[in-house]
Amino acid sequence: MRRLEVLEAEGVTFVCNTEVGKDLPTETLMKDFDAVILCTGSTRPRDLPIEGRDLKGIHFAMEFLTGNTRTLLDGKPSADYLSAAGKDVVIIGGGDTGTDCVGTSIRQGCKSVTQLEIMPRPPESRAANNPWPEWPKIYRLDYGQEEAAALFGDDPRAYLNTATRFEGDDEGNLKAVHTVQIQWAKDEQGRFSPQNIPGTERVLPAQMVLLAMGFLGPEQPIIDALGLEQDGRSNIKAEHEQYTTSIPGVFAAGDCRRGQSLVVWAFNEGRGVARECDRYLMGATQLP
Ligand SMILES: Cc1cc2nc3c(=O)[nH]c(=O)nc-3n(C[C@H](O)[C@H](O)[C@H](O)COP(=O)(O)OP(=O)(O)OC[C@H]3O[C@@H](n4cnc5c(N)ncnc54)[C@H](O)[C@@H]3O)c2cc1C
Incomplete structure (x- = not known):
């Protein structure tokens, strides 16, 4: 809050609870x-569109x-609160998002946690x-796996494992996840792909599954509304260090430009895009 107040005092106006393209038309923004x-x-x-995904x-x-x-933040359960308390939780994906799911499930009081x-x-x-x-x-x-190891005795990650189907009860509630070990081998096109190892199937009891398998790119509506060009990975097309998009005066930086990344890159790109925007507005810039 102290940092926000400094920015406000410098002249930045923060408009919260406003989705550009929905609450605020992009035409207004451009005008x-x-x-x-x-x-x-x-x-x-x-x-993960496998059998039982709708459970x-x-x-x-x-x-x-x-x-x-x-x-x-609100100090009371929100309408969209999902509780892991007392549940066997299976998290699919072993990155930072998966780690946050492990830590949060444990702090909510889950019965067990497994990370595929x-x-x-x-x-x-x-x-x-890797020198x-x-x-x-x-x-x-x-931190998430450390907390799991302290509570349940082991790292919750099952490497080289994936889910093959979700199993439900008669009322459509998830009750188990079927898994298999995989090996990475070359397919017919010569590309490495995961292949199931027969005889390694397992059934894990689960009342909650959290999908944390990465992010595919930025949300599409604002891109469509502005008519911006995208790169081959559906990110907003703009060069690193320049940040200019296909529309003059519109810049893109951070994860919407480079894909899901890291906070250090968000800092780097935020500073870089500020510099290039200043150059565009002033004709020259002294920003680093
Ligand atoms: C669960 C999770 C865990 C992570 N853990 C780590 C970690 O441990 N270490 C690390 O370095 N990185 C981590 N990351 C990645 C890191 O959070 C991102 O790389 C970084 O936040 C990207 O910054 P950004 O400013 O580009 O985008 P974001 O931080 O994603 O910010 C985008 C903002 O734009 C707003 N927005 C989107 N569309 C609109 C619209 N139409 N109108 C108005 N507002 C809009 C969103 O509400 C959001 O506030 C994690 C990411 C996730 C999801």
């Missing part, structure tokens, strides 16, 4: 402002995390193709 910077993030979740109890990670955060990760367990020390000064891609316990 009222000389430049527009889009930082709308990469929030379209990857789905009650299967949610995208962000539905679960958003309702939880809203409840904490399709990639292999990283090595304990750097591989030969210093690259970021070391090694096995780590993030």
